[in-house]
Amino acid sequence: MNETPAEESPLLKKLEAATADLDMPSETDEPFRVFSFDESGELDKEKLPELLKLKHSKPIEERELDDFFENAATSEDWMEDEEKATAKRFADLRDLLKAELKDVHVYIYGEKEMDAVIIGKTEKGYAGLVTLIVET
8 A cells, every 4th residue: 555645635635634533423423534555456344454553354344425414414403513613624625526426425534433445446446435434
C-alpha cells in the first residue's frame, strides 16, 4: 500500500476538513481516519484489514453509504442547534464521499466493537475513511 500524504492530495484535505472534530456516534464516539492508496484493479474486501491495519479481520457485512450515515445525518425538529449542525456535517460528509469517490462501499469488520471502512475509487487508486463503532 502506497499511502498518499494529505498535503499532496486535495481530496484527502477535503476529507480531513470534513471529519475534523467529527466523531462517529456509537456507544463510544470515535474519530475518522482518512486514508488513500494507489492500487489498480478491483480491491478485495478481504485484504482491507491488513492494508488499513484494522483490529478486526473478519468482514461481517456491507452497508449502503446512505444507510451507514442515516441516523447521524438526519436533523430532527427536537434537536438543539448544535445537534442540527452536527447532522448537517454528516450529511455534507456523505455528499462529499458520493461526489469525490466512485463505486463507494461501506464494509464492517468485527462484532460488537467494529471497524467501519468507507472506501471508493479515485483517479489513482482508492481513498476513504475508517472509524470504530461499538454496539454491545
